[in-house]
Amino acid sequence: MTTTVFTDVHVLKGDGLSSPSTVIVTDGTIVTVHQGAPTAAEVSDTTDVIAGDGGTLLPGLIDAHVHINTRKDLDALAAHGVTTAFDMASWPIALTATMRAEQGTASTISAGVPFIGANGPHSHFGMPGDAIVTDPAGVAAGVAQRVADGSDFIKIVTEAPGRGGPEPEIIAAVVEAAHAARLQVVAHASHLAAFIMSLDAGVDVITHVPTEAAIDQAVARRMVDEGRLAIPTLTVSQLLTSKRPVPGQTYENALASVAAMHQAGVPIMAGTDSVNQPGVPFSIPLGTALHGELELLVDAGLSPAEALRAATSTPAQAFGLDDRGAVREGLRADLLLIQGDPTSQIGATRNVRGVWIAGRRV
Ligand SMILES: [Zn+2]
Known part of the structure; x- marks a missing residue:
């Protein structure tokens, strides 16, 4: 089982962004999205932790x-x-x-x-x-x-x-x-x-x-x-x-x-x-x-x-792609980590810090 934990990321919420949140991906699927820092149980020695540092985690x-x-x-x-x-x-x-x-x-x-x-x-x-x-x-x-x-x-x-x-x-x-x-x-x-x-x-x-x-x-x-x-x-x-x-x-x-x-x-x-x-x-x-x-x-x-x-x-x-298009539990972990708030400045999407496809960094 491969697990990646994204800490301190904002996700899209309505027309703006969520408060700092945790997103957890296991075996290519988003399994958890919650506000705040990860719990101790959510992070183990083998977990791949990506420090979001206040960035925005968008769906691919x-x-x-x-x-x-x-x-x-x-x-x-x-x-x-x-x-x-x-x-x-x-x-x-x-x-x-x-x-x-x-x-x-x-x-x-x-x-x-x-x-x-x-x-x-x-x-x-x-x-x-x-x-x-x-x-x-x-x-x-x-x-x-x-x-x-x-x-x-x-x-x-x-x-x-x-x-x-x-x-x-x-x-x-x-x-x-x-x-x-x-x-x-x-x-x-x-x-x-x-x-x-x-x-x-x-x-x-x-x-x-x-x-x-x-x-x-x-x-x-x-x-x-x-x-x-x-x-x-x-x-x-x-x-x-x-x-x-x-x-x-x-x-x-x-x-x-x-x-x-x-x-x-x-x-x-x-x-x-x-x-x-x-x-x-x-x-x-x-x-x-x-x-x-x-x-x-x-x-x-x-x-x-x-x-x-x-x-x-x-x-x-x-187009009926019900496995993608949002950062939500149960969806495919196609993710884009950017710096900045794209809901106030759309150009922030260009500040790409990392891309994951089905949970794997590319
Ligand atoms: Zn064409």
Whole structure:
């Protein structure tokens, strides 16, 4: 039995922090969380004691939009306290299976091969042929193949009408087949018309936000009414609007979209679109980028505590990961020890002092 005792740490409590507390981990699971110092019985000669010195012990962070291609990608995430990553498309499927099985590093929750249109920008990324489905009759087989491949959810890349993305009836058929297989559908939508098309088709989660126009309150309220969630990825909106500007597309529209959704009450998840892959026209560093996304979400109007939930409990609940997302008894000991109070200064998450995955320090 391996036991680690964290002393003098603050944990998240409501919108702030607890008083100094003790957190005990045994064999990879959080077994005790209590206020104050450990009792004599809780600390023995063989116990590994980590002196928190007033630091904050966060649940391991979740980046809800990355692309994983190598063990190095997972280790980079883990080194910065990102212990779970939602891989929003990767290939070949054998590589994705390998990444999902890696131990002692960030966990991969993956869509595997996404669905894309025949002629959109993503058709040039070198995806396998079965990424493209143009006949609604072929969708069920495509979803069944992804289920067989181990996809944890289904991803579809939508485009504004006339831009080469999947037709609305294909998106609706993907939603129907995925839901029949009890999988959620995440739609990529970076134009407002694609965003609305995705909502009309009944997708569960939309990733990215428009930059050519902002989502308005009516759309945001519709998302709340229909139980939809968002992974806005402000990091990539900021990068593309500054490094590859297109007239009429602004980062301000992306920020305004997040503000509208947040004000309406749409659950927001922190995602970056981090990727380091040949053939993809931009690169975003895995791990560090999530800390930047938290700061951008605060810029958009989330409180620091809300931004932290966007990278912990919200994605864990949304994707049915009931073993993580909080520092609570019975959960997996994916932990991040930082210096400072991230509920008053979100940038404190960057002060990483240690990361534990299933109880083991990485
Ligand atoms: Zn992406």
